[in-house]
Amino acid sequence: MSKMSVIDVKNVNFIYGKKTPYEVHALQNISLSIKENCVTGIIGHTGSGKSTLIQMFNGITKPDSGSIFVDGVDIWEKPKEISKIRFKVGMVMQYPEYQLFADTVWDDIAYGPKNMGIPEDEIKERVETAAAFCGIDSEIMTKSPFDLSGGQKRRVALAGIMAMRPSVLVLDEPAAGLDPRGRREILGGICKYQKESGTAVVIVSHSMEDMAKYCDELFVLAKGKLILQGNCKEVFSEGELLRSAGLDVPEIYGVVRAMRHKGVDISKYIYTVNGAVDAIAELLEGGVR
Amino acid sequence: MALDITLGQYYGTGSVIHKLDPRAKLLFVLFFIVSIFVAKDIYAFGLLAIVVILSLIVSKVPIRLVLKGLKPLVFIIIFTSVLNIFLSRGEELLFTKEIIPGFWTVNLYKEGLINAGLLAMRIIILLMGTSVYFSYATTPIELTDGLERGLGFLKKIKVPVHEFAMMMTIALRFIPTLVDETSKIMNAQKARGADFSSGGLIKRAKALIPIIIPLFVSSFRRAEELATAMECRCYHGGNGRTRMNVLKMKFRDYVFIILSMAMLAGVILVNIYANGFKLM
Numbered sequence A: 001m002s003k004m005s006v007i008d009v010k011n012v013n014f015i016y017g018k019k020t021p022y023e024v025h026a027l028q029n030i031s032l033s034i035k036e037n038c039v040t041g042i043i044g045h046t047g048s049g050k051s052t053l054i055q056m057f058n059g060i061t062k063p064d065s066g067s068i069f070v071d072g073v074d075i076w077e078k079p080k081e082i083s084k085i086r087f088k089v090g091m092v093m094q095y096p097e098y099q100l101f102a103d104t105v106w107d108d109i110a111y112g113p114k115n116m117g118i119p120e121d122e123i124k125e126r127v128e129t130a131a132a133f134c135g136i137d138s139e140i141m142t143k144s145p146f147d148l149s150g151g152q153k154r155r156v157a158l159a160g161i162m163a164m165r166p167s168v169l170v171l172d173e174p175a176a177g178l179d180p181r182g183r184r185e186i187l188g189g190i191c192k193y194q195k196e197s198g199t200a201v202v203i204v205s206h207s208m209e210d211m212a213k214y215c216d217e218l219f220v221l222a223k224g225k226l227i228l229q230g231n232c233k234e235v236f237s238e239g240e241l242l243r244s245a246g247l248d249v250p251e252i253y254g255v256v257r258a259m260r261h262k263g264v265d266i267s268k269y270i271y272t273v274n275g276a277v278d279a280i281a282e283l284l285e286g287g288v289r
Numbered sequence B: 001m002a003l004d005i006t007l008g009q010y011y012g013t014g015s016v017i018h019k020l021d022p023r024a025k026l027l028f029v030l031f032f033i034v035s036i037f038v039a040k041d042i043y044a045f046g047l048l049a050i051v052v053i054l055s056l057i058v059s060k061v062p063i064r065l066v067l068k069g070l071k072p073l074v075f076i077i078i079f080t081s082v083l084n085i086f087l088s089r090g091e092e093l094l095f096t097k098e099i100i101p102g103f104w105t106v107n108l109y110k111e112g113l114i115n116a117g118l119l120a121m122r123i124i125i126l127l128m129g130t131s132v133y134f135s136y137a138t139t140p141i142e143l144t145d146g147l148e149r150g151l152g153f154l155k156k157i158k159v160p161v162h163e164f165a166m167m168m169t170i171a172l173r174f175i176p177t178l179v180d181e182t183s184k185i186m187n188a189q190k191a192r193g194a195d196f197s198s199g200g201l202i203k204r205a206k207a208l209i210p211i212i213i214p215l216f217v218s219s220f221r222r223a224e225e226l227a228t229a230m231e232c233r234c235y236h237g238g239n240g241r242t243r244m245n246v247l248k249m250k251f252r253d254y255v256f257i258i259l260s261m262a263m264l265a266g267v268i269l270v271n272i273y274a275n276g277f278k279l280m
Ligand SMILES: Nc1ncnc2c1ncn2[C@@H]1O[C@H](COP(=O)(O)OP(=O)(O)O)[C@@H](O)[C@H]1O
Pocket: A016, A017, A024, A026, A044, A045, A046, A047, A048, A049, A050, A051, A052, A053, B002
């Protein structure tokens, strides 16, 4: 069970607008580690510091104090080589469709690998594999990225990072603004990619339902502090704490809580609809009532 | 990397200066600028410095913030002053040296030093004074509103004052948005291994393409959305448009304008006395 960690965050603090009247202490003494070969979720209300935190993973922002280790190496030890970290830790920013720029979808996906100085034939192979993972049809590849739908653009942007084959893939709200089907497809695709490639994946979201479905490990942020961590069971059993952090606990949790309130002997570690159905069926067959 | 723009940032404290009518503030700045160019000696500048310091105290804008806004311009101020030292001619020669014999001699005059000092003072007072009234204590919207109303008489000779004011308002409104977006896109491309700081000129220019194109695309999208939104609200230019906040000059605005005139008169008087009745 004990997995190696790929990213270690140690006592990190970050303040926006230091020494101005608009100071925001966006991260307060955060320590956590991201494990290899699993999907880690970072949840928090809007403004809780999720984006700020993950932008430290690849050195886009530098912590005011504390350190970030990737594969056990402090990334700010040699600030000149920070760009190498960016190939190791792939980052898909929020609304990545706005970063597309090339003439064709193919060229856009190939931009990252080209910057890495990879030979042409390998770039071709990488671009095609990444496109396939993200469900991009081959006839789209020669189109302009600006002619695609919103959901398609999002996938192209995602493929552009996947093609760099980072050892950690970090995604900031990958499903934001998509319809339920789009959410399912993109999150499902990411999880499939994780299973097949074995890379570590970090997903940032404020949707508890999505996180319950796809994540193995969870970290909960509130107002720049890490308030909770553990697997889904451990985290969702803390319904009150989550609610006070401004998060929507999965609705089924409310049902289960109400049942426990009424004296029904049902486990508090239930956070999916299917899980609840099974537990209730068991209770009914057991003839408790 | 955070793009840091302090110049042009409203700092609300609710002070009297914040509450003044923007037209009164525009008039003040007009008088202030004229005063600065009329001012000739240390006494006149002293008077203007007192005006700036008083304004800072009354407006409750922290002086640290204003000084931080000056920081990007320090180089320009020093550069022009130093240039002034060496290019001025005067009577009292302090120092001379032939750098390239028969071709370039550096002469340092007492007057040059004094001029350079005054020039630096002039720039600093100008920047501090105008930024307190124009950016820290007045929102861009109020400012353009004041301009539109103040210059309203030009409409009679068919100058599209309202349209210009609207364009200015929109441009000002979108500056922070664009700065924000530029830094987001830069970060996104850095995450894909873009390198903006190495290589020759051509390589660097090429590296900017992945930033400029998305920026243009989203600016056009934004412009189109804004136009649609304005049309949906039946915007059709200035004719017949009424306002939610109608500017109205109050007693304190007139007092303030009179004080501004007194400042200009004061500077002229100081000039006359100190320079023995020589005007300008
Ligand atoms: N560029 C910035 N300048 C100043 N404050 C910022 C900036 N970016 C974020 N913040 C502030 O930092 C806090 C955390 O923001 P962020 O990390 O974006 O939160 P999240 O991604 O969880 O919504 C918020 O209070 C936000 O207002």
